[in-house]
Amino acid sequence: MKGWIVQHAQAMGFTLRRLVRAPVASLLNILVMGIALSLPAGAYVLLENLQALSGQVNSAPQVSLFLALDAARSDVEKTEARLKSHPEVKRYRFVPRDQALADLKRNAGLADVVESLKQNPLPDAFVVDARSGAADALERLSRELRQWPKVEHVQLDTAWARRLDALLQLGRLAVLALATLLAFTLVAVTFNTIRLQVLTQRDEIEVAKLIGATDGFIRRPFLYFGALQGLAGGIAAWVVIGAFLALLNGPLSELSQLYAASLYLRHLPLQDSLSLLGFSAWLGWLGAWLSVSKHLQQVNPA
Amino acid sequence: MISFSQVNKRYPGGFEALKNISFSVERGEMVFITGHSGAGKSTLLKLIPAIERPTSGSLLVSGQNVGAMRPGAVPYLRRNFGLVFQDHKLLFDRSVFDNVMLPLAIGGFETREAARRARAALDKVGLLEKERAYPITLSGGEQQRLCIARAVVSRPSILIADEPTGNLDSAYASEIMDIFRAFNQVGVTVLIATHDEAVLERMKPRVIRLARGALLP
Numbered sequence: 001m002k003g004w005i006v007q008h009a010q011a012m013g014f015t016l017r018r019l020v021r022a023p024v025a026s027l028l029n030i031l032v033m034g035i036a037l038s039l040p041a042g043a044y045v046l047l048e049n050l051q052a053l054s055g056q057v058n059s060a061p062q063v064s065l066f067l068a069l070d071a072a073r074s075d076v077e078k079t080e081a082r083l084k085s086h087p088e089v090k091r092y093r094f095v096p097r098d099q100a101l102a103d104l105k106r107n108a109g110l111a112d113v114v115e116s117l118k119q120n121p122l123p124d125a126f127v128v129d130a131r132s133g134a135a136d137a138l139e140r141l142s143r144e145l146r147q148w149p150k151v152e153h154v155q156l157d158t159a160w161a162r163r164l165d166a167l168l169q170l171g172r173l174a175v176l177a178l179a180t181l182l183a184f185t186l187v188a189v190t191f192n193t194i195r196l197q198v199l200t201q202r203d204e205i206e207v208a209k210l211i212g213a214t215d216g217f218i219r220r221p222f223l224y225f226g227a228l229q230g231l232a233g234g235i236a237a238w239v240v241i242g243a244f245l246a247l248l249n250g251p252l253s254e255l256s257q258l259y260a261a262s263l264y265l266r267h268l269p270l271q272d273s274l275s276l277l278g279f280s281a282w283l284g285w286l287g288a289w290l291s292v293s294k295h296l297q298q299v300n301p302a
Numbered sequence: 303m304i305s306f307s308q309v310n311k312r313y314p315g316g317f318e319a320l321k322n323i324s325f326s327v328e329r330g331e332m333v334f335i336t337g338h339s340g341a342g343k344s345t346l347l348k349l350i351p352a353i354e355r356p357t358s359g360s361l362l363v364s365g366q367n368v369g370a371m372r373p374g375a376v377p378y379l380r381r382n383f384g385l386v387f388q389d390h391k392l393l394f395d396r397s398v399f400d401n402v403m404l405p406l407a408i409g410g411f412e413t414r415e416a417a418r419r420a421r422a423a424l425d426k427v428g429l430l431e432k433e434r435a436y437p438i439t440l441s442g443g444e445q446q447r448l449c450i451a452r453a454v455v456s457r458p459s460i461l462i463a464d465e466p467t468g469n470l471d472s473a474y475a476s477e478i479m480d481i482f483r484a485f486n487q488v489g490v491t492v493l494i495a496t497h498d499e500a501v502l503e504r505m506k507p508r509v510i511r512l513a514r515g516a517l518l519p
């Protein structure tokens with residue numbers, strides 16, 4: 001057990017020395033990985049922010065509530081009272097059926113048609129501004145309103161929110177595809193780095209094997225190297241995104257004064273940041289593992 | 303401890319390097335293997351730590367059948383041996399000290415204990431004051447002794463040396479043989495391949511003679 005820890009510590013020591021011994025190459029690798037990772041991760045950050053903003057900026061989403069044609073004056077009052085006390089309702093406007101008909105009449109093309117009607121076919125209606133713009137909150141509100149007595153029909157205008165949601169969904173898919181593609185880049189960069197290392201350390205590997213090193217022992221420093229370089233790449237990506245957001249947040253804060261909304265781009269939350277670092281380290285490890293497994297056989301003295 | 307029975311070795315390409323070799327070496331023995339260049343001395347020594355595998359016959363080391371050993375077990379077999387290679391196999395980008403540390407790192411020794419042992423081994427072969435030097439700056443004899451230090455540092459029970467005195471003058475050669483004899487005297491089994499007849503004359507050890515891959519009586 002103790003020997004095991006010592007071996008790992010020594011392998012880590014070797015690895016760090018190796019990283020430091022070729023600072024320019026290591027730095028370039030880390031930069032390449034950082035930029036590659038920052039593209040999908042940055043896009044993800046923007047999407048998340050957009051999602052958060054969409055809830056905030058969604059311009060006063062409206063729900064139209066139509067009462068039944070036979071609704072009495074008292075039904076209108078009851079409905080109005082309920083709307084007034086409902087926590088999800090920000091504002092509402094009553095549109096009496098007579099006014100609705102008058103509005104219709106004013107519409108040039110329809111005047112004749114309306115004139116020919118024997119009675120007013122339009123119901124009383126309320127136009128309700130909801131407090132939250134989130135699509136699911138609106139959905140919930142309209143479902144509730146539909147249950148109220150004498151309510152014939154509730155029309156929810158979430159098309160905009162839905163469209164945005166669909167777009168965000170598409171964006172996420174694109175991010176995923178991009179991330180997969182660039183993950184290969186990271187694996188490839190590590191693969192190549194490790195290939196070069198294995199080749200330059202042929203003698204060392206051969207001698208170590210001859211005097212009783214296991215494959216695990218020989219692999220270990222390379223795997224550590226891959227993981228460490230990947231981790232550094234992840235950190236670089238995080239920093240790149242951070243710098244990019246800081247750059248955007250300046251002009252955004254001016255914009256947000258104009259719109260009286262708080263527009264501020266947030267970096268990845270802690271858990272996502274850790275996922276990013278863990279994932280990049282794992283990719284580095286994977287690239288190193290593939291490379292070492294492939295190239296170790298070429299250095300085999302029996 | 304080591305027993306060959308009817309061992310044959312044919313290299314890929316068809317060359318028969320060893321033919322029907324049978325002999326055994328007891329624990330604590332010191333045995334020399336001799337023969338002309340190309341007789342098969344190195345091949346024979348390489349079979350013992352499974353660097354080469356016999357084509358047929360059986361080779362037992364401490365009761366284990368080395369010829370049929372699975373690759374995963376080979377590293378642990380090799381840790382029982384101290385190997386001195388005909389072509390040294392020193393690492394030229396590491397200091398003398400770090401070369402000797404390598405077997406200890408493989409064995410998982412704690413760093414301070416390993417450093418202590420490495421210095422003791424270097425001291426034994428008279429290279430302690432060169433520990434910071436790089437192998438390229440050492441003389442042929444010093445490189446040879448560095449090889450020995452690396453072979454003995456993990457205190458193996460069997461030492462296998464392939465031409466440890468090759469192209470050294472006789473003063474150096476007997477100095478190195480004395481080192482091996484000292485290890486043998488503390489119970490280490492020693493196998494040495496050499497074609498240095500002067501050494502054999504002087505030490506009168508047990509000798510196994512090879513000619514064109516076969517054992518001479």
Ligand SMILES: Nc1ncnc2c1ncn2[C@@H]1O[C@H](COP(=O)(O)OP(=O)(O)OP(=O)(O)O)[C@@H](O)[C@H]1O
Nearest residue numbers: 313314315317319338339340341342343344345346
């Ligand atoms: N890897 C190999 N592939 C093919 N033939 C080989 C290989 N290694 C050795 N041989 C052949 O096997 C024969 C024995 O070689 P070996 O190295 O065992 O001789 P040796 O007795 O150690 O000679 P020397 O005294 O010159 O070191 C030689 O003829 C050599 O050409």
Ligand SMILES: [Mg+2]
Nearest residue numbers: 343344388464
């Ligand atoms: Mg030889």
